[in-house]
Amino acid sequence: DAGITQSPRHKVTETGTPVTLRCHQTENHRYMYWYRQDPGHGLRLIHYSYGVKDTDKGEVSDGYSVSRSKTEDFLLTLESATSSQTSVYFCAISVGGAMNTGELFFGEGSRLTVL
Amino acid sequence: GESVGLHLPTLSVQEGDNSIINCAYSNSASDYFIWYKQESGKGPQFIIDIRSNMDKRQGQRVTVLLNKTVKHLSLQIAATQPGDSAVYFCAENLLDKLIFGSGTRLLVRP
Numbered sequence: 001d002a003g004i005t006q007s008p009r010h011k012v013t014e015t016g017t018p019v020t021l022r023c024h025q026t027e028n029h030r031y032m033y034w035y036r037q038d039p040g041h042g043l044r045l046i047h048y049s050y051g052v053k054d055t056d057k058g059e060v061s062d063g064y065s066v067s068r069s070k071t072e073d074f075l076l077t078l079e080s081a082t083s084s085q086t087s088v089y090f091c092a093i094s095v096g097g098a099m100n101t102g103e104l105f106f107g108e109g110s111r112l113t114v115l
Numbered sequence: 116g117e118s119v120g121l122h123l124p125t126l127s128v129q130e131g132d133n134s135i136i137n138c139a140y141s142n143s144a145s146d147y148f149i150w151y152k153q154e155s156g157k158g159p160q161f162i163i164d165i166r167s168n169m170d171k172r173q174g175q176r177v178t179v180l181l182n183k184t185v186k187h188l189s190l191q192i193a194a195t196q197p198g199d200s201a202v203y204f205c206a207e208n209l210l211d212k213l214i215f216g217s218g219t220r221l222l223v224r225p
Binding site: 040041042043044045058059090092103104105106107108109 | 149156157158159160161164204206212213215216217218
């Protein structure tokens with residue numbers, strides 16, 4: 001499973017509150033990703049990281065920020081959660097060592113509900 | 116914008132039969148394609164990939180076919196088993212970004 005752990009696995013919060021999701025890996029992979037999965041949309045890239053303190057935006061980055069202060073941890077933050085951010089969030093790492101290999105390993109997901 | 120799509124949202128097959136899951140992509144510049152399997156409550160799992168300079172690639176019980184002329188990708192599963200029941204996603208690599216389709220659900224009848 002490439003040693004990916006997401007936390008929390010489930011969270012219910014209220015509109016306007018901050019939320020941070022954590023992705024932890026144990027295998028020192030350089031590339032890490034945050035996706036969200038919604039019915040009818042498949043998986044959409046929020047942000048990704050190509051090294052410590054090196055991050056970039058994906059296709060649905062509005063309302064999200066990320067940080068990577070250590071190789072093993074990639075944090076996704078919703079500064080002020082909205083109901084449209086209710087989703088399942090997946091962290092992934094690129095086992096092939098580069099972004100375009102496609103061989104991503106995904107975590108088990110974090111289900112977020114914003115009331 | 117351009118995106119990856121799927122022809123059939125749900126596919127039901129008899130156990131032991133072969134399954135074919137189809138995918139259409141719209142960007143001719145995409146150079147790499149991947150199939151993922153997602154079981155309920157789990158993250159997507161890599162199945163097989165193919166680069167644009169190939170038209171066929173085989174794995175264990177799975178084959179991916181790429182037809183660049185009509186921008187079509189398919190996943191064939193031989194001798195479908197109950198454990199193959201899942202949602203299958205195709206994805207294309209475009210400008211170093213993976214774009215996922217919305218998925219096809221495969222149901223295996225006993």
